[in-house]
Amino acid sequence: MVRVRFAPSPTGPLHIGGLRTALFNFLFARKNNGKFILRIEDTDQLRYVPGAEEYIIEALRWVGLDYDEGPDVGGHYGPYRQSERINLYRKYAEELVEKGWAYYAFDTPEELEAMRLRLREAKSPVQLYNHLTRDGMKNSFTMSQQEVKARIEAGEPYVIRFNMPADRQIIVHDIIRGEVKVNSNTLDDKVLFKSDGFPTYHLANIVDDHLMEISHVIRGEEWLPSLPLHVLLYEAFGWEAPQFAHLPLILKPNGKGKLSKRDGDQMGFPVFPLDWTDPKTGEKTRGYREWGYLPEAVINILAMLGWNPGTDQEIFTLEELIDQFSLERVQKSGAKFDPDKARWFNQQHLRRKSNEELAKMFLPILQSHGIDVDMGYLLKVIDLMKDRVEFVEEFWSKGYFFFKPPQDYDAKGLKKAWKEQTPQIMRDLKDKIAQIKNFTAENIEKELKEWVEEKELSFSKVFTPLRLLIQGTTSGPHLFEMLELIGKDEIIKRIEAGLQNIEKKK
Numbered sequence: 001m002v003r004v005r006f007a008p009s010p011t012g013p014l015h016i017g018g019l020r021t022a023l024f025n026f027l028f029a030r031k032n033n034g035k036f037i038l039r040i041e042d043t044d045q046l047r048y049v050p051g052a053e054e055y056i057i058e059a060l061r062w063v064g065l066d067y068d069e070g071p072d073v074g075g076h077y078g079p080y081r082q083s084e085r086i087n088l089y090r091k092y093a094e095e096l097v098e099k100g101w102a103y104y105a106f107d108t109p110e111e112l113e114a115m116r117l118r119l120r121e122a123k124s125p126v127q128l129y130n131h132l133t134r135d136g137m138k139n140s141f142t143m144s145q146q147e148v149k150a151r152i153e154a155g156e157p158y159v160i161r162f163n164m165p166a167d168r169q170i171i172v173h174d175i176i177r178g179e180v181k182v183n184s185n186t187l188d189d190k191v192l193f194k195s196d197g198f199p200t201y202h203l204a205n206i207v208d209d210h211l212m213e214i215s216h217v218i219r220g221e222e223w224l225p226s227l228p229l230h231v232l233l234y235e236a237f238g239w240e241a242p243q244f245a246h247l248p249l250i251l252k253p254n255g256k257g258k259l260s261k262r263d264g265d266q267m268g269f270p271v272f273p274l275d276w277t278d279p280k281t282g283e284k285t286r287g288y289r290e291w292g293y294l295p296e297a298v299i300n301i302l303a304m305l306g307w308n309p310g311t312d313q314e315i316f317t318l319e320e321l322i323d324q325f326s327l328e329r330v331q332k333s334g335a336k337f338d339p340d341k342a343r344w345f346n347q348q349h350l351r352r353k354s355n356e357e358l359a360k361m362f363l364p365i366l367q368s369h370g371i372d373v374d375m376g377y378l379l380k381v382i383d384l385m386k387d388r389v390e391f392v393e394e395f396w397s398k399g400y401f402f403f404k405p406p407q408d409y410d411a412k413g414l415k416k417a418w419k420e421q422t423p424q425i426m427r428d429l430k431d432k433i434a435q436i437k438n439f440t441a442e443n444i445e446k447e448l449k450e451w452v453e454e455k456e457l458s459f460s461k462v463f464t465p466l467r468l469l470i471q472g473t474t475s476g477p478h479l480f481e482m483l484e485l486i487g488k489d490e491i492i493k494r495i496e497a498g499l500q501n502i503e504k505k506k
């Protein structure tokens with residue numbers, strides 16, 4: 001039975017890297033008829049950020065990653081919030097002490113710092129609490145059992161540390177990376193249980209993965225260094241370890257280092273799924289949703305960051321991804337984030353939507369601009385503009401002239417296309433347009449082109465200024481379709497008003 005979990009810590013908004021981890025877990029679960037679980041790892045009181053858990057849940061819902069078990073949906077393996085399981089972990093830490101795999105330590109922060117300083121002064125390449133140094137510290141190795149007991153009973157603060165064996169060649173298997181070998185001498189005696197009575201991530205994570213019968217741990221590459229410890233913890237408890245898969249990092253667009261919020265701020269793209277307001281500083285960051293990305297596009301963008309189907313197919317629905325996903329096709333090397341490609345994915349998914357769906361999404365934007373419009377007309381505008389936009393909002397920013405006259409005339413366009421003889425040509429053109437009886441795109445095109453030829457003018461001399469008068473800019477949707485849609489009377493009005501406005505400015 002495949003059981004996988006997404007186990008975020010509520011320490012801030014979910015980064016898209018976290019959302020990708022959730023996605024790959026979800027895909028793996030659905031593909032293998034398994035269960036996808038959400039577990040909130042909130043044992044680090046210092047890093048807890050209010051609102052972060054709600055944010056994570058909302059983000060998962062928005063992109064459609066429904067989980068089978070989780071804090072707000074329940075399940076047989078709950079509770080799914082580690083802070084609600086807090087009484088459970090101590091006994092596991094103590095079990096390891098009894099087995100000799102862990103020990104009590106009483107060192108104060110000052111004593112720990114003094115140890116590191118000593119090692120630095122002795123030019124030791126690493127400053128670790130381990131088999132070489134633990135004998136010089138205050139712990140179960142250097143104190144009698146009675147003393148340890150007396151100190152604990154007296155309420156002295158202590159931690160429980162893992163007794164990392166010396167000289168062990170630890171070999172772990174990762175589905176994506178193959179065999180990973182680590183010598184235990186490079187590892188330290190990690191704290192498993194803290195003086196505040198809370199487990200550390202390592203202990204809680206292993207205990208919960210075991211109790212929740214997790215079959216595969218799929219998580220970010222940043223957890224790979226913890227893997228040897230985790231594997232030894234399974235050995236220490238005598239539990240069967242799950243299988244592991246560490247996903248590649250998501251890199252900056254230039255490939256140099258991990259993608260960060262700052263990259264997004266600097267280059268103008270989101271790195272969080274939803275808007276986020278930092279509860280401490282009040283700083284607001286825009287999310288994919290509010291930016292206008294479609295959830296299905298976000299899924300597609302994330303899927304292609306580190307996974308590929310082995311074919312040319314790039315556009316996927318969630319269903320298609322479930323069908324084709326496998327961990328074997330996840331790459332080892334980092335995946336560069338490409339902001340242009342991200343927009344392209346949005347455009348592709350937008351084009352797959354019906355005109356009716358797009359109209360429904362666009363209506364609130366129109367209303368916010370005070371526009372009340374006939375559905376038939378709106379659908380035609382959508383149809384004409386659909387291939388020219390990447391985001392729904394652009395139906396307005398690139399096509400507002402379908403709903404009201406241009407507010408301004410593009411200065412560059414005017415400079416290039418507005419010549420001395422242009423006003424006269426436009427006046428003649430207006431008269432010509434007024435005479436067109438059958439005002440369909442096809443017929444407008446035929447009659448206007450004939451007219452241009454008769455007058456021995458060029459298309460660009462006539463049609464570029466015309467576009468400027470009708471829409472304020474020099475490029476846009478199919479000209480004659482647009483003229484038909486806006487309608488003869490309005491076109492004539494705009495030519496007249498535009499001529500006045502432009503000449504006034506000169």
Ligand code: GLU
Pocket residue numbers: 007008009041201205218219220223
């Ligand atoms: N709580 C860890 C995190 O925030 C989970 C790591 C894991 O999946 O083991 O990423």
